[in-house]
Amino acid sequence: MRANQRTKYRWMGVSLGLSIVLLVLKFTAYFLTSSTAILTDAVESIVNVVASGFAFYSIYLAGQPRDQNHPYGHGKVEFLSSGFEGAMILSAGLVILWQAILSFYEPKVLTNLDWGVALVGLTAAANAFVGWMLIRSGRQTDSLALTADGRHLLTDTFSSVVVMVGVALVGLTGQTWIDPALSLLLSFVIIYNGFQLIRQSVARLMDETDAPTLERVVALLNVHKDRNWIDVHNLRVQKYGADLHVDCHLTLPYYWNLNQVHDQVHQFEDTLKDGFRNEVEIFVHTDPCEQACCHYCRVADCPVRAFAFVRDVEWTAENLPLNQKHFVPLTVPGTSD
Numbered sequence: 419m420r421a422n423q424r425t426k427y428r429w430m431g432v433s434l435g436l437s438i439v440l441l442v443l444k445f446t447a448y449f450l451t452s453s454t455a456i457l458t459d460a461v462e463s464i465v466n467v468v469a470s471g472f473a474f475y476s477i478y479l480a481g482q483p484r485d486q487n488h489p490y491g492h493g494k495v496e497f498l499s500s501g502f503e504g505a506m507i508l509s510a511g512l513v514i515l516w517q518a519i520l521s522f523y524e525p526k527v528l529t530n531l532d533w534g535v536a537l538v539g540l541t542a543a544a545n546a547f548v549g550w551m552l553i554r555s556g557r558q559t560d561s562l563a564l565t566a567d568g569r570h571l572l573t574d575t576f577s578s579v580v581v582m583v584g585v586a587l588v589g590l591t592g593q594t595w596i597d598p599a600l601s602l603l604l605s606f607v608i609i610y611n612g613f614q615l616i617r618q619s620v621a622r623l624m625d626e627t628d629a630p631t632l633e634r635v636v637a638l639l640n641v642h643k644d645r646n647w648i649d650v651h652n653l654r655v656q657k658y659g660a661d662l663h664v665d666c667h668l669t670l671p672y673y674w675n676l677n678q679v680h681d682q683v684h685q686f687e688d689t690l691k692d693g694f695r696n697e698v699e700i701f702v703h704t705d706p707c708e709q710a711c712c713h714y715c716r717v718a719d720c721p722v723r724a725f726a727f728v729r730d731v732e733w734t735a736e737n738l739p740l741n742q743k744h745f746v747p748l749t750v751p752g753t754s755d
Contacts, residue, residue, distance in 0.1 A: 493658035504615025511609035672706030
């Protein structure tokens with residue numbers, strides 16, 4: 419098992435176990451206080467348990483090797499897990515919104531506020547630590563499932579802090595309307611976070627361009643650019659969980675033999691693989707150079723050069739994905755032919 423996968427299992431196991439413990443504590447706090455705001459926090463914890471369980475399974479499934487039915491592996495299940503968690507959060511937010519509205523018309527007498535605040539404070543501290551660690555590990559392992567669960571726990575932490583403040587204010591002022599008002603506010607925050615997770619999950623499932631990853635690939639190609647790589651175009655970068663799939667067209671001298679082309683493609687692939695810690699699968703289609711390429715070709719001692727070198731083509735995240743060879747204008751702006 420890869421180190422990244424072990425890290426994912428470890429932290430998702432911690433998240434699942436913590437979610438179950440905190441669920442019990444929050445409902446205990448609700449039964450002690452009868453606070454709608456604390457009930458709001460407890461209901462969201464039910465979502466935490468279900469979502470963490472599904473995320474744990476998705477990480478297990480994502481770690482399975484590719485097979486005949488899944489030639490690209492199982493990594494995209496992490497995106498599905500993130501969307502599922504977002505949908506659960508959104509549903510909890512709607513339930514909390516409805517409960518808050520009802521509480522305005524049926525206010526409850528709050529009791530044992532000191533114990534309730536203490537228990538909620540304990541859950542907030544635990545959620546904050548584990549949520550921060552999940553996001554940190556998610557970024558290190560490039561796991562959307564871990565990051566989504568971490569963001570969920572941090573949202574839960576924010577909810578708990580607001581609940582603590584609200585319950586304390588009710589105890590100090592005796593104004594019971596503060597409790598459902600805070601629940602109403604929290605429901606909108608929770609609904610927004612759920613929507614954001616669903617949006618991100620759908621984008622990944624639809625292979626929306628991951629701009630930071632694309633820019634990183636372009637940066638690697640620019641830093642390690644070989645003079646024999648005449649041109650790169652039709653560059654596409656897709657993520658399947660933490661694994662990366664890259665395909666592109668690489669222009670090489672048309673007069674090279676197959677062994678030279680093979681070696682150069684391997685060098686190109688190794689450049690990208692060495693730039694990422696996770697598995698990178700690369701498909702390179704090689705194109706023969708044309709006379710128009712001479713203007714930006716740096717191949718040394720080319721025996722068939724038709725035109726003099728003019729200047730390099732700047733490789734960017736905007737022009738490399740285009741499905742066409744680049745060209746260099748032969749006139750410089752501000753001058754005449």
